[in-house]
Amino acid sequence: MKPQESIPTTKVQRSAKFVKTGFQVGGNYIKHYSKKLFNPNLDDKELNEDNAIDIYNSLSELKGSALKIAQMLSMDKNILPKSYVDRFSQSQYNAPPLSGPLIVRTFTKNFGKSPEKIFDSFNLKSSNAASIGQVHQATLNGKKLAVKIQYPGVGDSIASDLKLVKPFAFRLLGMSEKELNVYINEVQERLLEETDYDLEVRRSIEFSEACKNLDNIVFPKYYPELSGNRIITMDWLDGLHLKEFLRTNPSQELCNKIGQALWDFYNFQQHEMRAVHADPHPGNFLITPEEKLGVIDFGCIKELPDDFYVPFFSLISTDVINDKELTLDAFRKLEMISSKDTPAQVQFYYNSYKEMIELFAKPYSSSTFDFSKPEFFDQIYAYGDKIAKIPEFKQARGVKHFIYVNRTNFGLYTILHDLKATIKTDTYKPHFD
Incomplete structure (x- = not known):
């Protein structure tokens, strides 16, 4: 999977990406219904597959809340056609990662130092890339660590992204606008919390401590001193x-x-x-x-x-x-x-x-x-x-x-x-x- 060199972060850049994807989806519908003129019994499988690929590829490049929506929809198997579920479920495990130089710039901007000046070793190749951030393996004082780094611009783009997602959601889910707004407002509140890594570290420590006596469950140890509002460091599991x-x-x-x-x-x-x-x-x-x-x-x-x-x-x-x-x-x-x-x-x-x-x-x-x-x-x-x-x-x-x-x-x-x-x-x- 080829690393991304940059993420569209401004409202104009991200809006342009959604517009381009909208044209691609529109083209898929035109192609589908043209074929259906000659084959009235043609089902929607190819249309759904083409749309799922185009929409997922776009959301993968945008990352953040846009990709998070895909991740959430992939879990609702009775809402979307199977083609969407299969494609969107990729976001549960691995999305296209950011390039090494961009990771270093992001790390330096948010932490004040490059990763090699903090850790004994730091692998610039991510082990896992998802919707909000990606994880890198590092070592310090003999410990193997997981360092989660948030993608640039994720928190700032949530509100505008969700507005841009609405047309796709209307088409895919068939909800009324009022119902969709209830959903999106709640999602926006949770997503804003997810981009607050200081909050996540506090909650991670609180919940792992509260649940530590449950049978057959383990949690990583978290390191607040090696974490910040865009970076989380924990033990590697x-x-x-x-x-x-x-x-x-x-x-x-x-x-x-x-x-x-x-x-x-x-x-x-x-x-x-x-x-x-x-x-x-x-x-x-x-x-x-x-x-x-x-x-x-x-x-x-x-x-x-x-x-x-x-x-x-x-x-x-x-x-x-x-x-x-x-x-x-x-x-x-x-x-x-x-x-x-x-x-x-x-x-x-x-x-x-x-x-x-x-x-x-x-x-x-x-x-x-x-x-x-x-x-x-x-x-x-x-x-x-x-x-x-x-x-x-x-x-x-x-x-x-x-x-x-x-x-x-x-x-x-x-x-x-x-x-x-x-x-x-x-x-x-x-x-x-």
Whole structure:
């Protein structure tokens, strides 16, 4: 993969890139419909593949929030065609890296020194390049370190990037503008936090300390004195990402062990800390040679306020869902049902959301759950396909916290499905004291 010599950082440069990509996508549609004149039965596979390549290549060059959106969409397998998911999932593991000279300039600008003056050794070739930054291996005093360096201009371009992403999102997702704005405003808030590396270091230390007694999980040590607002230095963790791990044909016993560690990691945070690592894409985890789960990124944290946590998790962990009036009260607190709704609309949304909550809650409904069975995911995808065709769901419904909580839990479910793991689900349960 050829290194990038520069990243478009100004609003004009990044806007021009989006415009160029828009023309490419438009050209793909013209080509597709021209072919369809002669072959009315032609499906959209080639069109989706061409568009996915053009859009992903553009986002890869822009990096930052633009590429982060691709990463997030790649996890929502019931939203996008498979061609987009396959292409965008590259951003979970490896995007085109920056060149060595640009890394040195970025490091010097943000840290005041070139890396070789701080570390005993520093590899200019990145070991991993993703959406917000890339990771380099270094050594100091005999320790092997991971140094994460943020791409230039990422934080400054978030708001303008998300405005530029809107036309693609309208076309791909079919959301109303109001619904899309709710989504984008919440995403912008989280992305701004992700570009604050001082905050990430503090959270990484806090969360790794809080979770240190969980079974079969390891965290790197962080070094605030070697970190800054655009640089994070931590211990290097050896291990395999999920795709690499699964290619080794691990035993089901080991997959269950890793899956249990993931389940406990997420549910301990949600129910004991009321805040959660909200970026469950596989690139943020490693399976170490000691067969433990390594967690290597705490950039995205979602806090769960009581006025969301209590009504939401009471629906999935108590008998509330079996009482219509209590369920409606929870739905109103979560803004899933409005005071302006007619009785017919209330009944419609009650039926629809009750079905969704009952699907979400299935892993919590018994002491163990087998995530290998495709029926559970078939039901989730079928529900997504169904509501996508219903006009009533083109308007904004639900408080903003749903965006990252749903992403977190369904992302977790997907990884557990990839592991074909059977999990003890009663280790950390919702509680309201």
